[in-house]
Amino acid sequence: MSVAPSDVNFSDEQMLGFYRDMLRIRRIEERIGDDAKAGNIPGAVHLYIGQEAVGVGFCSQLTDDDWIASTHRGHGHYLAKGGDSKLLMAEIYGRETGMCKGHGGSMHVADFSKGIIGANGIVGAGISIITGAAWAAQMDGKGAVGIAFFGDGAANQGVLCEALNVAVLWKLPVIFVCENNGFSEFSPSSTVTAGNIVDRAKPYGAAHETVDGNDLIAVHQCAARAIKQARAGNGPSLIEARTYRQRGHVEAEASFLGSKYRSDEEVAEWIARDPIPAFAKRVMDAGQASQADLDRIEAEIAAEVTEAVQFAEGSPYPDPAMQGTNYMFA
């Protein structure tokens, strides 16, 4: 459900901020994708391209005291929650200056000082972790919330049912955000998922809502309701944000997959509904920004990307002599 520009009251500055946050994720990830294809990145990378409106819609309303748990497709959440792009890039490059000093990599970027519990290589794992963090927030009593981002694939892990049950019983300040991007790794969601994911909240009596995950304003408004409810101590929500994974499950998948699991037409159709150009058009149409404003943001982000890559490439690899003992039982 889309919200007409006239229905929202964000300042020009806020609107440009949303645009910047989404574009920043997009451009950084495009570079990561290019670098992965060029063989400059040691491990697998899973890109968030096409889903930026969800991460930004939620995280733009959080503070460092709020917690998020993310997925293997986690760069976008990390950046949206205020993560540093240089530290991210260095981590993905496997360098000593990375935010996990090269020990975690793309699937494990985390910054606890900013409330980013981390990306996660296990599908669905963030659901239980954020439930615990939300319990901690409830005990702290300062109104902080926890948000777990996960995909439609993770919705088929039993832990979602367990977490909804506890979260409703304990009235935890937690929001379960399912980014339904259409694919469970290489399987179309319809082939592995029965019913509507959002309906899984119903038997537990949890608040629930479906939102157009490609519409930043719609996501923002939906997030605002869920966050307000959680901060007020009124319990959890399950949000299903319908979006689309424009890139593959993993970069370079075409090199090892024997066949296609989706049509080019389907991808093109969703690229036409890309959240970022749509948002740019909305901001311009509403007279809240000029093309010059957008160009300036584009240039600033390009500089940030270059700086992040230079930082990563110029950083040393971690010293193997420290391997295995550093950070273990520290």
Place this chain on the structure above:
Amino acid sequence: MAKKRMIQAINEALDGEMAKDPKVVVFGEDVEISLFGDTRGLKDKHGAHRVRNMPISETVMSGMAVGAAAAGYKVVCHMMFGNFMYTGFDSIANQASKLRYMTAGQIALPIVYMGVFGGGRSAAAQHSDAMHPMIMNLGGIKVALPATPADAMGLLRSAIHDPNPVMFLQAAGRGGEQGEVPEGDHVIELGKASTVQEGDDVTVVAIGAMVRPAMRAAQELAKSGVGVELIDPRTVVPLDSAMILESVRKTGRLVVVDEARDMCSAASHIAAICADQCFDALKAPIRRVTVPDVALPYSPPLEKALLPNVASISEAVRRLLGIAAAEGV
């Protein structure tokens, strides 16, 4: 010193640490009523928000412990039976054990996963595992297996405040066993073994509930003039290999008693360390007294036949020394 039961010692450790530190919280299956008695009374004393019953949902429970610890709490997650940890194993094996390392030590992760372990009670195959070797192999979780009430209290106090996840495994069915417990804030550092008794002829390393039968075996062997040096590692991660190696260098013989199945047991690991690091001191092969590689059966005679006991420990020592049951050294 006062005599206390194992369960009472654990209960007092939890109570004492909760009283001292408001960040210590206890949650898990039936912790309010407390099946074993270890968490009994804590809710009334420390509040319903700090002592919470969980549904039987180990998958979310073990992960909640990770999230709450990452967010600043010292979490005691009671999973009742060690076997139930398998249901919640992702968050133990993939999250708790790895999060500090993966994130380059950004945070402390003070979690105590509690549960009872081991056989001897006709609890049958799915309530009797000794799963500590599996946890040892994860690489990021400490493992405490107290054999006495005093050690239970001291190890648990350390475990609660340790910045790493700790698996605290209490021998099932032994909660009523009594022992002297020092007064005051009795604390035992994780990773320090205990020499239960000194001896010159053979080193016996016994783990958890195996310490008691090993002690009886040592007393029986003493009648034959055999001097057993009995070592209780108390924690298998970290393992006080220095103390074990020092003892084996003195005695030249080693028997390891472990309630785990033999394959990749703690006993195999201890045997491997000694073979690697003090082979020159060994006068005889290393012997392991363990459980065969089968599930524990229900019927008492069947179960009893599989678990290490005084007779099988004594027999292992006698064989090492090349003496028959009735003979002396």
